[in-house]
Amino acid sequence: MTKQNDDMKVRPDYRHAYPVLVILFVLVTAGLTVRRLLVPKSFGEYGYFRADAMDDEKAIQPRHVGRAACVECHEDIAAIHAKDVHASVECETCHGVGGKHVKDNDVPMARADAKNDCLVCHRQLDARPGSFPQVDWQKHYQFVGVNDPTTACVRCHSGHEPLYLDHDLRTARLHPLIQQCNSCHMGRTDETLKKPDTHPKIFQCDYCHADLAKSFAQGSHTKVSCTTCHLFIKETAFSGRIVRNTNPKFCLLCHRKEAFKGNAGGKESGPPTIEWPAHIKDVSKDALDPNRPCVNCHQDQIHALYTKEAHHAM
Amino acid sequence: MPCNDSISRRTMIRRLAIGASGTLLLSIFPKLSFGKEDAPGASQTPAKKRPLYAYAVDTSRCIGCCACMRACRAENDVPEGRFRTWVERYRVRANGEALVDVAAQDNFVFTEPPAEDIVKAFFVPKLCNHCEKSVCSQVCPVGASYESPEGVVLVDQKRCIGCGYCVQACPYGTRFIHPETHTAGKCTLCYHRITRGELPACVLACPKGARMFGDLHDPLSHLSVFMKQRRYRVLKPEMGTHPKCYYIDLDLEVV
Numbered sequence: 350m351t352k353q354n355d356d357m358k359v360r361p362d363y364r365h366a367y368p369v370l371v372i373l374f375v376l377v378t379a380g381l382t383v384r385r386l387l388v389p390k391s392f393g394e395y396g397y398f399r400a401d402a403m404d405d406e407k408a409i410q411p412r413h414v415g416r417a418a419c420v421e422c423h424e425d426i427a428a429i430h431a432k433d434v435h436a437s438v439e440c441e442t443c444h445g446v447g448g449k450h451v452k453d454n455d456v457p458m459a460r461a462d463a464k465n466d467c468l469v470c471h472r473q474l475d476a477r478p479g480s481f482p483q484v485d486w487q488k489h490y491q492f493v494g495v496n497d498p499t500t501a502c503v504r505c506h507s508g509h510e511p512l513y514l515d516h517d518l519r520t521a522r523l524h525p526l527i528q529q530c531n532s533c534h535m536g537r538t539d540e541t542l543k544k545p546d547t548h549p550k551i552f553q554c555d556y557c558h559a560d561l562a563k564s565f566a567q568g569s570h571t572k573v574s575c576t577t578c579h580l581f582i583k584e585t586a587f588s589g590r591i592v593r594n595t596n597p598k599f600c601l602l603c604h605r606k607e608a609f610k611g612n613a614g615g616k617e618s619g620p621p622t623i624e625w626p627a628h629i630k631d632v633s634k635d636a637l638d639p640n641r642p643c644v645n646c647h648q649d650q651i652h653a654l655y656t657k658e659a660h661h662a663m
Numbered sequence: 664m665p666c667n668d669s670i671s672r673r674t675m676i677r678r679l680a681i682g683a684s685g686t687l688l689l690s691i692f693p694k695l696s697f698g699k700e701d702a703p704g705a706s707q708t709p710a711k712k713r714p715l716y717a718y719a720v721d722t723s724r725c726i727g728c729c730a731c732m733r734a735c736r737a738e739n740d741v742p743e744g745r746f747r748t749w750v751e752r753y754r755v756r757a758n759g760e761a762l763v764d765v766a767a768q769d770n771f772v773f774t775e776p777p778a779e780d781i782v783k784a785f786f787v788p789k790l791c792n793h794c795e796k797s798v799c800s801q802v803c804p805v806g807a808s809y810e811s812p813e814g815v816v817l818v819d820q821k822r823c824i825g826c827g828y829c830v831q832a833c834p835y836g837t838r839f840i841h842p843e844t845h846t847a848g849k850c851t852l853c854y855h856r857i858t859r860g861e862l863p864a865c866v867l868a869c870p871k872g873a874r875m876f877g878d879l880h881d882p883l884s885h886l887s888v889f890m891k892q893r894r895y896r897v898l899k900p901e902m903g904t905h906p907k908c909y910y911i912d913l914d915l916e917v918v
Contacts, residue, residue, distance in 0.1 A: 389822070392806065395811070395812050396809060396810070397806045397809065398800075398806045398807070398808075398809030398819060398822075399806070399819050399821075399822060402807075402809070402817065402819035402820075402821065402822070403811055403817065403854070405819075405820065405821065406817055406851060406854040406855060407854065407855055407858050407859075408855070409854075409855035410855070411738070411853075411855060411856045411859065411861060412737060412738050412864075413734065413737070413738055413856075413861075413864050413867055413868070415861065415862075415867060435870075437870055437871065437872060438870040439867055439868055439870070441734070441867070441868065442730045442734070442868045442869075442870050445737070446734075446737040446738070465772075468772075469728050469729075469730075469770075469772050470726055470728040470730075470870060472772075472773075472774065473776065473777060474727060474773055474775070474776075474777060474784075475754060475777035475778060475781045475784040476727055476752045476753065476754060476773070476784035476785050476786050477726050477727055477786075478723060478724070478725075478726060478785075481726050481871070485776070
């Protein structure tokens with residue numbers, strides 16, 4: 350017994366620990382190998398994720414091309430589009446994604462000329478901001494006298510320049526000038542905002558209707574302002590008609606030989622007055638319709654007629 | 664075999680304590696743990712700061728045309744019935760009852776004519792808020808959901824196991840499981856576009872500029888300037904997620 354005790358003091362017996370150490374070594378080695386195999390290469394580069402995943406995401410090809418790509422070929426349309434209120438609308442918002450069309454021009458873009466395409470944005474909704482032009486199309490068609498419900502909006506309103514009507518104003522009878530400042534300037538911070546002097550004088554009739562103003566100045570009504578005769582009838586906050594006003598009763602308010610407010614009837618300083626309805630019999634032996642517009646005969650005393658050519662030359 | 668050389672309890676506790684503190688010391692050693700570090704090249708080019716992308720929504724400008732939803736679908740192949748972004752319509756009745764709906768079908772177009780008893784109505788576009796402390800990334804068990812160094816919350820499609828924890832965790836309901844790939848899908852802020860210097864598809868498509876995107880680290884970016892001028896708030900601030908999607912003109916009805 351004493352000899353055994355002496356041996357243990359000299360050399361402790363650790364043999365029982367060897368298998369444990371070997372097993373530990375194998376486990377750690379295997380663990381590290383498995384970890385190396387399982388954990389992706391770039392894991393932990395920026396955080397607890399695989400950094401290469403960002404490259405996977407970056408590798409996706411964009412499909413929207415942006416208007417800069419459209420302008421390369423469609424410069425003419427882009428120039429018109431940039432001037433009008435739809436300038437803030439991207440080409441691809443209406444015409445769809447352009448990636449394929451840019452690569453192969455034979456792949457068509459969406460035309461977006463159906464009524465429902467316009468109504469996506471302009472249909473009257475209660476949640477739509479009140480400052481945004483929106484329309485109850487049935488009421489609108491009734492107002493402007495369009496009977497065919499299948500008529501597309503683009504028959505009158507050009508999608509690229511909606512403020513100017515494609516049709517002759519007297520046919521369409523809608524005046525575009527019922528926009529608020531932010532209808533055009535929404536989101537724009539370009540130089541024009543800082544130069545109000547160079548802004549188009551859209552609230553002066555002669556800025557757009559220069560030809561009419563010129564002939565009007567040569568006529569006899571120069572003291573009368575445009576809006577005295579051409580009243581504006583509001584349809585919505587955004588649209589309405591400028592009335593041509595050919596009702597003879599309107600002319601007679603000033604020109605009838607009867608006292609009307611300041612017009613004491615045939616004063617020299619006032620406008621020329623006539624007897625009514627005797628005047629009609631004076632000018633024509635045939636019994637004419639008393640509702641016949643005065644301007645049918647007196648147009649040249651007011652201003653020249655509005656022509657489609659003149660409008661398009663503007 | 665007799666074992667007379669047993670150590671005392673005191674010695675054993677001492678050794679255990681030393682071992683535990685050693686392990687702790689090792690674990691906080693930065694090179695051994697996955698800390699958030701900048702890219703290796705970032706310190707060499709200090710002139711160009713890494714961008715921090717954020718998003719803003721001006722709800723007063725939104726007209727509810729849902730062009731953003733169509734653009735997102737076209738750009739990102741979002742599956743039918745799932746949304747990376749959507750436009751909620753809030754309508755409040757005179758008695759205070761609020762109706763909330765989304766145009767989920769028929770090309771995402773709202774068509775109902777205005778109702779008479781609605782006193783207040785507006786649209787609120789929603790999308791991933793790209794939170795600074797994103798819950799979805801925290802709960803992901805495999806490290807597939809993460810925040811990129813630019814502040815964009817993304818999903819590693821190769822690692823995602825589709826367990827759906829992140830879908831459950833997101834307080835804003837912006838995630839979904841893709842029915843074909845069975846992985847988590849979400850708004851990436853069009854990461855493939857913004858890293859090329861382009862705008863996200865929804866921002867590009869918005870006709871009224873209701874959606875804004877920009878770099879918060881650039882004081883002259885559209886978004887930075889906008890946020891200095893306008894009053895904004897975030898959705899569900901009480902969740903502590905620190906969202907980077909800022910809302911202008913938000914009503915209390917909106918959750």
